[in-house]
Amino acid sequence: MPTTTHTGKSDLDRDARDLYAALSDLVRLYQFRDRDTICCHDISVTQCYALQSLERGGAMTLTALADDLMLDKSTTSRVAETLERKGYLRRERHPEDARAMRIEITARGKTLCQRIERDLMDEERNIIESLDPAVRRAAIGVVRDLARLAAARIGRQAACCAVDTEQV
């Protein structure tokens, strides 16, 4: 078995395939874990993402929130509407721009958000507690790197169908 780098192309293809398969599994499992954990708490996954954005980023406009969530303004507007109705955020006119809204998480929203994050983190702990500490640290580094690479590549450009020369 060659450990050198001279067969780079086919290795890369194989690695891409393997990583794709492994990441697909991981992402799907976590999606369902998130859904099952979050949905016990009165809000949906998208609504939870929105609250997390607001908790971390502080008060922001609807457009900023939409960018953060990588969603259309209209979708974001309705998500915010639902969350306001449920009492987890506040919407008020922006003091410096009468067109814009200032969206802010409420204390109730913060509490909910923290409870959900605690639950998710507990799950996380259960999942990794069997791992050797050194392996755990390595895993964290790897996942961070992958996330960083993915963000650099696909991160903040949610443009769909920019290139599509062939059709089904």
Added chain:
Amino acid sequence: MPTTTHTGKSDLDRDARDLYAALSDLVRLYQFRDRDTICCHDISVTQCYALQSLERGGAMTLTALADDLMLDKSTTSRVAETLERKGYLRRERHPEDARAMRIEITARGKTLCQRIERDLMDEERNIIESLDPAVRRAAIGVVRDLARLAAARIGRQAACCAVDTEQV
């Protein structure tokens, strides 16, 4: 800084938090990447998952498909209905059980599925091509292990809200 394992509890907490944060980022980015890549091809993410299940698992009943997708029978039934209308799968009475359906991917469905997987894999390759081959292999191993652990922990038990003693 202690490199021994005698402070296991707080290390585990910290690692759980770090891994939670890193994985959250990764999962969200991949969710959006999947959505943007798949939605260029006439079907939704859920529909694509269903086709992938059918491509890998071969013909199966609706209940089996629902289990695989971790979705309710009713949702699965409607997903299958849409995919049949679009010509990507076939539904027929099961030869051995007149209650059941035999759901099978069509050639057209297979082609679509492969095209999407190729696109996703291309993305994957672009993301990891900057990594050293040894690092890539290590990353694949780590992701696989995490997926395996997650599957063992949360995998095939999509029961929601089994324990919930406190309310908001």
Added chain:
DNA sequence: AGGATATAGTTGCTAGTGACAACTAATGGA
């Protein structure tokens, strides 16, 4: 055999997701 029970799948209902397009209102530059 025949009735009770269980299983497979569909359909009605409700709520939410998500995009696009059309719209209102306010801003800001020429």
Added chain:
DNA sequence: TCCATTAGTTGTCACTAGCAACTATATCCT
């Protein structure tokens, strides 16, 4: 001042998702 731009909302369409009710078939028990 007027016009293009920007912020957000609303209408519409298609799909996602779960629960509950329903039909049809299968299986189990006596």
